[in-house]
Amino acid sequence: MTDALPKWADILLIPLINLILALVVSGLVVALIGKDPFEALSILVTGAVGSAYGWGYTLFYATNFIFTGLGVAVAFHARLFNIGGEGQAALGGLGCALVLLYLPLPHWSLAIIAASLGAALFGAAWAAIPAYLQAKRGSHIVITTIMFNFIASALMVYLLSRVLIVPGAGGSPETARFVESVHLPNAYDVLPWMGFSRSTPLNVSFLLAIAACVFVWVLIWRTRLGYEIRAFGQSEPAALYGGISSVRIIMIAMLISGALIGLMAINSVMGEAERLVIDPVQGAGFVGIAVALMGRSHPVGVFLAALLFGALYQGGGELTFEMNGMTREIILVIQALVILFTGALDNMVRAPVERAFLSARKRPRAPLPTNPVEPGGHSDEKKVEP
Amino acid sequence: MTQRPSQGEAPLAIELRGISKAFGPVQANKDISIQVKRGTIHGIIGENGAGKSTLMSILYGFYKADAGEIYIGGRPTPIPDSQAAIDAGIGMVFQHFKLVQPFTVLENVILGAEDGKLLKPSLAKARKLLTDLAREYELDVDPDAVVEDLNVGLQQRVEILKALYREADILILDEPTGVLTPAEADHLFRILKGLRDQGKTIILITHKLREIMEITDTVSVMRRGEMTATVKTAETSPEQLAELMVGRKVLLRVDKTPAQPKETVLEVRGLRVIDDQGVERLRGIDLDIRAGEVLGIAGVSGNGQSELLEVLGGYRKAEGTIRMNGQEIALTGSASDARMRRMQGIAHVPEDRQREGLIMEFRAWENVGFGYHREERFGSGLFMDNTALRTDCEGKMARFDVRPPDPNLAAKSFSGGNQQKIVLAREIERDPDLLLIGQPTRGVDIGAIEFIHKQVVALRDKGKAILLVSVELDEIMALSDRIAVMFDGRIMGERLPSETDANELGLLMAGMTGKPVAAE
Amino acid sequence: MDYAGLIQILDSALRLSTPLLFACLAGLFSERAGVFDIGLEGKILASAFLSAAMAAYTGNVWLGMFAGILASLMLATIHGMASITFRGNQLISGVAINFLASGLTVVIGEAWFGLGGRTPQLEGAARFGELTLPFADAIRGIPFIGPIYADLLSGHSILVYVALLCVPLTWWILSRTRFGLRLRAVGENPAAVDTAGVSVVGLRFAAVMICGLLCGLAGAYLATALSAGFVKEMSAGRGFIALAALIFAKWRPWHALGATFLFGLLEALGNRFQSLELLGITIPTQFMQALPYILTVVILAGFVGRAIPPRAGGEPYVKER
Numbered sequence A: 001m002t003d004a005l006p007k008w009a010d011i012l013l014i015p016l017i018n019l020i021l022a023l024v025v026s027g028l029v030v031a032l033i034g035k036d037p038f039e040a041l042s043i044l045v046t047g048a049v050g051s052a053y054g055w056g057y058t059l060f061y062a063t064n065f066i067f068t069g070l071g072v073a074v075a076f077h078a079r080l081f082n083i084g085g086e087g088q089a090a091l092g093g094l095g096c097a098l099v100l101l102y103l104p105l106p107h108w109s110l111a112i113i114a115a116s117l118g119a120a121l122f123g124a125a126w127a128a129i130p131a132y133l134q135a136k137r138g139s140h141i142v143i144t145t146i147m148f149n150f151i152a153s154a155l156m157v158y159l160l161s162r163v164l165i166v167p168g169a170g171g172s173p174e175t176a177r178f179v180e181s182v183h184l185p186n187a188y189d190v191l192p193w194m195g196f197s198r199s200t201p202l203n204v205s206f207l208l209a210i211a212a213c214v215f216v217w218v219l220i221w222r223t224r225l226g227y228e229i230r231a232f233g234q235s236e237p238a239a240l241y242g243g244i245s246s247v248r249i250i251m252i253a254m255l256i257s258g259a260l261i262g263l264m265a266i267n268s269v270m271g272e273a274e275r276l277v278i279d280p281v282q283g284a285g286f287v288g289i290a291v292a293l294m295g296r297s298h299p300v301g302v303f304l305a306a307l308l309f310g311a312l313y314q315g316g317g318e319l320t321f322e323m324n325g326m327t328r329e330i331i332l333v334i335q336a337l338v339i340l341f342t343g344a345l346d347n348m349v350r351a352p353v354e355r356a357f358l359s360a361r362k363r364p365r366a367p368l369p370t371n372p373v374e375p376g377g378h379s380d381e382k383k384v385e386p
Numbered sequence B: 001m002t003q004r005p006s007q008g009e010a011p012l013a014i015e016l017r018g019i020s021k022a023f024g025p026v027q028a029n030k031d032i033s034i035q036v037k038r039g040t041i042h043g044i045i046g047e048n049g050a051g052k053s054t055l056m057s058i059l060y061g062f063y064k065a066d067a068g069e070i071y072i073g074g075r076p077t078p079i080p081d082s083q084a085a086i087d088a089g090i091g092m093v094f095q096h097f098k099l100v101q102p103f104t105v106l107e108n109v110i111l112g113a114e115d116g117k118l119l120k121p122s123l124a125k126a127r128k129l130l131t132d133l134a135r136e137y138e139l140d141v142d143p144d145a146v147v148e149d150l151n152v153g154l155q156q157r158v159e160i161l162k163a164l165y166r167e168a169d170i171l172i173l174d175e176p177t178g179v180l181t182p183a184e185a186d187h188l189f190r191i192l193k194g195l196r197d198q199g200k201t202i203i204l205i206t207h208k209l210r211e212i213m214e215i216t217d218t219v220s221v222m223r224r225g226e227m228t229a230t231v232k233t234a235e236t237s238p239e240q241l242a243e244l245m246v247g248r249k250v251l252l253r254v255d256k257t258p259a260q261p262k263e264t265v266l267e268v269r270g271l272r273v274i275d276d277q278g279v280e281r282l283r284g285i286d287l288d289i290r291a292g293e294v295l296g297i298a299g300v301s302g303n304g305q306s307e308l309l310e311v312l313g314g315y316r317k318a319e320g321t322i323r324m325n326g327q328e329i330a331l332t333g334s335a336s337d338a339r340m341r342r343m344q345g346i347a348h349v350p351e352d353r354q355r356e357g358l359i360m361e362f363r364a365w366e367n368v369g370f371g372y373h374r375e376e377r378f379g380s381g382l383f384m385d386n387t388a389l390r391t392d393c394e395g396k397m398a399r400f401d402v403r404p405p406d407p408n409l410a411a412k413s414f415s416g417g418n419q420q421k422i423v424l425a426r427e428i429e430r431d432p433d434l435l436l437i438g439q440p441t442r443g444v445d446i447g448a449i450e451f452i453h454k455q456v457v458a459l460r461d462k463g464k465a466i467l468l469v470s471v472e473l474d475e476i477m478a479l480s481d482r483i484a485v486m487f488d489g490r491i492m493g494e495r496l497p498s499e500t501d502a503n504e505l506g507l508l509m510a511g512m513t514g515k516p517v518a519a520e
Numbered sequence C: 001m002d003y004a005g006l007i008q009i010l011d012s013a014l015r016l017s018t019p020l021l022f023a024c025l026a027g028l029f030s031e032r033a034g035v036f037d038i039g040l041e042g043k044i045l046a047s048a049f050l051s052a053a054m055a056a057y058t059g060n061v062w063l064g065m066f067a068g069i070l071a072s073l074m075l076a077t078i079h080g081m082a083s084i085t086f087r088g089n090q091l092i093s094g095v096a097i098n099f100l101a102s103g104l105t106v107v108i109g110e111a112w113f114g115l116g117g118r119t120p121q122l123e124g125a126a127r128f129g130e131l132t133l134p135f136a137d138a139i140r141g142i143p144f145i146g147p148i149y150a151d152l153l154s155g156h157s158i159l160v161y162v163a164l165l166c167v168p169l170t171w172w173i174l175s176r177t178r179f180g181l182r183l184r185a186v187g188e189n190p191a192a193v194d195t196a197g198v199s200v201v202g203l204r205f206a207a208v209m210i211c212g213l214l215c216g217l218a219g220a221y222l223a224t225a226l227s228a229g230f231v232k233e234m235s236a237g238r239g240f241i242a243l244a245a246l247i248f249a250k251w252r253p254w255h256a257l258g259a260t261f262l263f264g265l266l267e268a269l270g271n272r273f274q275s276l277e278l279l280g281i282t283i284p285t286q287f288m289q290a291l292p293y294i295l296t297v298v299i300l301a302g303f304v305g306r307a308i309p310p311r312a313g314g315e316p317y318v319k320e321r
Helices: A007-032 A037-049 A052-077 A085-102 A108-137 A141-163 A205-222 A224-234 A236-241 A246-262 A264-273 A284-294 A299-322 A329-344 A346-362 B052-059 B082-087 B105-110 B119-137 B152-165 B182-197 B209-215 B238-246 B305-313 B335-343 B353-357 B386-399 B416-428 B446-461 B473-479 B502-509 C003-032 C040-058 C061-085 C090-113 C145-153 C158-176 C178-188 C190-195 C200-226 C238-248 C253-272 C285-300
Strands: B012-023 B026-037 B041-045 B067-072 B090-093 B170-174 B201-206 B218-223 B226-232 B264-274 B280-290 B294-298 B319-324 B346-349 B434-438 B465-469 B482-487 B490-495 C276-278 C281-283
Touching (some): A007 A037, A007 A299, A007 A329, A007 C090, A037 A052, A052 A224, A052 A246, A052 A264, A052 A299, A108 A246, A141 C238, A141 C285, A205 A224, A205 A246, A224 A246, A236 A246, A236 B335, A284 A329, A329 C061, A329 C090, B012 B052, B026 B052, B026 B067, B026 B201, B026 B218, B052 B201, B082 B090, B105 B119, B119 B152, B119 C178, B170 B182, B182 B201, B182 B209, B182 B502, B201 B209, B218 B238, B264 B305, B264 B465, B294 B473, B294 B502, B305 B335, B335 B346, B346 B416, B353 B416, B416 B434, B416 B446, B446 B473, B473 B502, C003 C040, C003 C238, C003 C253, C040 C061, C040 C200, C158 C178, C158 C200, C158 C253, C178 C190, C238 C253, C238 C285
Parallel strands (some): B090 B170, B294 B465, B346 B434, B434 B465
Antiparallel strands (some): B012 B026, B264 B280, B264 B319, B482 B490, C276 C281
């Protein structure tokens, strides 16, 4: 019974405990390989938020994770587990790059709209096939989306090394640089007084990510479509009874999911790299899973979790430089543990917390009334908690 | 009615002393003491949620009691798990069978009671024992049949065989006749009497007074987690038991005037359904329902009633024709059909409200718009109007006496009766021409049953057509103006309640044709 | 292609299908008991790393193998705790385990060896050697049959033969023993097992542990027999491909042998023909590399026959009244 917990405990306390558990276990791993976990933590925190430089990267990564986290969250609402974020984001990068390479766009404001369409469309398209197979043939979307990650990676290698590669430019598998006119204003351009360096990766896509949060909130909690997505996610038989088409919901939810994830390319490909490189995603698709789980699939939660993971990624990068023999993959460990504790071992954390709340509340309450049954009385097992 | 010779001196098979069990704030069993004599059939009766099943689950080691002791054969016997219950000689036949569907009967019987690590010797031994048991107790069933191919009556026999194979002395049956035809139930009772006469002790949990009166020697009544009385069956009456169950006098009849049927609202012709496995579930159904009447569909569950409701509700594909107010309606079973049905004036209170009728995690106010969430009154354009939903919900809760009247509570937090009232309010207040209502009072307390029955009758009196599907024959008899009996995907016959009785309907429910269709 | 070439490809297919076969049988035990395991991949990876690390450290491949199995068992324990004890989401648990393995193998590998996540190259007794079956050399000369025995069946590491033996063994356990009966029952209807007085938790844990053991063998084979050391992400989706093969095999041991061999063959062909000319069109290398993944999707799409999974699969068992 989730009613056993007050709302604030459900959305703040439990994720916090999960995060602390994940950090403690990762700290043990760090200690196990003979390093000082407290030193690592301090480097991590300083690296992430100790300077404008750090903040620039933290928020840049967070932007990526907001997009992928929102994408995973929308799919979660329809009870679909989209782990194809890597592939969808890569294809989003392709769509974004094609638009910027081949359409004559005079100004970045126009370019960001066109590129967003391209990125969203390609991301959605890459989610469409697994979605269709799930909706029509019942193929397990978890495995098909993973397979599409592998297929996307092969496709990207092929396109970048054979098709889109710039002849005579040293042979590295990447496209040409986008033209200067589509350069997105970064934090240095917009907020020069904040101390961001000229090369900071943080750019206006961060605002696009916030807009995406608002969009998802309205979609899920305020539209008829969102209502149908949630209803379908909660109970498929009820959706059937209620005239909600499972094929339609699976397709739409996955297309929106893929589109949101694809939009990540606006930040990473258009905003930072300004060309398409061989792996433009760098694991952000997978981080989206942890972000969505930790953010309880709510846009506000996703935003906060994305900030946290942005900081972890930036801080983790610093760890590699600052600590000998330490790699940034420690972040992957933290990420895995967050997924494990919030998604799979939730009951382990939740049950004791619920018990604590229940016993704290029990004392002031009078014993259950034993008045006779009346019409409208309820003698069923499922009692309402006063 | 069975009467046993006096057994005042018979030793006790089971004695429970002061058993209590709470789930969170809910006290499911409160200080329950009971004595069951060896070689008797002991009934435990009580309405839904009275705590019968909890008590039996404690006895079978599924739950651990908070307080109290269990004595088996006079010795205190703690039962921490099912294995301990089996060791103590207790066998349990659950309401929902615990069988492995793709396994054979033999495999199911030996599961958990194998001799040794290899299967071969166990199977050989079980085969021999099964043959003996079958002969002794009318428990014939092919040991090599795969369970999923057996009908429910035979599956139940497998459950009993499982218990006997484990040398159970005490057999507990939880609502055993819910899925059986009257004939199958009679056969079961013969088996049970045979077992009793061999010295076994039988505990029968049921909410059907008729069964208690027919077969038990002693009966205990439970109400709201407490044991209110234990009496000799021969010394009590159904009326007295009903009063003990509910705590006040109840009307077992529904007050209603004769129906005033008008024009035909729904016309069903040659309806056929073939399911995903290729099994024909409906084999040519013809039905008419007129405005201002209740057509009751009687039948043992699983004979096509659910499929009929699903087709009429628009979410199952079918062949044939259906006319609603003279207009032919689509039978493709796609989501648009289900939405169209609502626009065509068909409302549907589904059989399983927790699976279909409600989104259990949604709040009450979100649920009052479910199925109608695309209508103008609940929003405009792409958006939903949550305020309109909340206001609507408050009104419905007041008019249908939903308790507690809090629109913000999740559906799962309401009792069965109040959940049903939310669904009923949603469907009835849409002002449909035809109301489909399946198992309206399943899992609903008696107080709410009265309320729901009155609503159905009131809707009929407003000149609406009602199709009622129920496995409770009493409910069908009480509410219907006409009764159609379904068996194996067919309508076996139609009767007027005044011109038929439970015996005749029982025969039809078992697939035996009686008299020709009653004239109207 | 000549006969010797064909034998060579089949030989390579057998090697490449061995880790898939171990993993597929691992998944079979777990899923027949009703526990989905997306985390085969992570267990293989963890075992590959620790077996290579231990083999490099001790110079003894057997110690390496046991260390690999131990790593896999530890992850299996986590999966068991999450999906059985705490009734968590089995898919999410599996995903977490995959990430955990990805992260830990590199973090620990870098700390131990400083080779960017690789282990040192394994040589001699630190690798599984090739076994020559009796009379292989004598029979080789016989036309047709000779090469099949001497070049295809003979000359593999012992783990290849262990994997092949696991197929009849699995079949026998499932269909002929008490444990197998109960294991199948718990995957179909755990309530039936529970009410029969047998522990659902115990059975499912046993299945998950067998799964861990077999994944451990898959990983050890990968790093110490098929390759000579661990490289980052060397499992390369084999855990997922094994799951697809399991569905293709309809959760049956003998079919699993066929399904995994098919994937092994595909990989062997991809390795052999880096780029293929078909009807005048050059098929790029990348397509050949993606072929196993594409085939997996095709199989899941049910274009090659539908299957009914164990009915209680993926659902944690909660007692109900």
